Amino acid sequence: MPPAMQPVPCKPLFFDLALNHLQFPDVSGEMGARAAAAAAPAAAGQKGAQAAAQPGGLTGFVKGLWGWGGK
Amino acid sequence: MASKKKEGSNAALTGLYAELNTLGQADEYEKIIKISNKILSMDKTALKALQYKIISLINLGRFDEALKQMSNSAKLASSLHFEKAYCLYRLNKNQEALEAISQAPEQTLQLKELKAQLFYKLDRFQESHQTYREVIKNTDDDFNDERMANLAAVLAQLAMTNQPVPDAS
Known part of the structure; x- marks a missing residue:
């Protein structure tokens, strides 16, 4: 006969948020003028996100970076 | 030439x-x-x-x-302190990861976030709690819900191990 069932605490959910902080460095300075201009949508997207009035500084920046990845 | x-x-x-x-x-x-x-x-x-x-x-x-x-x-x-510490963290070399973080010239929020996760993994829930409080206070991004879930996990572990919740300081 199996022993009676007993409740046991479950392991709480825990997210790895540090992974989000790993982002590629900005190489627009290394790309040279022509390539940088060609990649302007990307760079502009990023700078735009930084410069444009956006709610909550860092949030906008992070969103900008990801919108950037979507292009 | x-x-x-x-x-x-x-x-x-x-x-x-x-x-x-x-x-x-x-x-x-x-x-x-x-x-x-x-x-x-x-x-x-x-x-x-x-x-x-x-x-x-x-x-x-x-x-x-x-x-x-x-x-x-x-x-x-x-x-590349963060990158190194993150690799060690994922390889479960938690103590070494903490050491790598302590070698950074500045304890950025990113490093602190990783540190809070490391303290949790090392069952150092009081320190994890303290670090999370600091990170949450100073961060404004899309992951605050997840961060609160992590803080809840820390609180649950504190309760389960009969430890008091540290005072806010």
């Missing part, structure tokens, strides 16, 4: 960086590793290329390789 050659390699480098930029936006990690290797073979001091490579290796789950790469170019990689 020499200067012409240098010019040529500079042009090649700018092209390779442009490729890195494009590939980075597309999360093409395997290709990024190849391009980074090319850049590093031409310029051994290319920290950003190395960083692209390390981050790609991490995203591919190749933490051992990333660490090896950092120790192979130890001097160049000496500023």
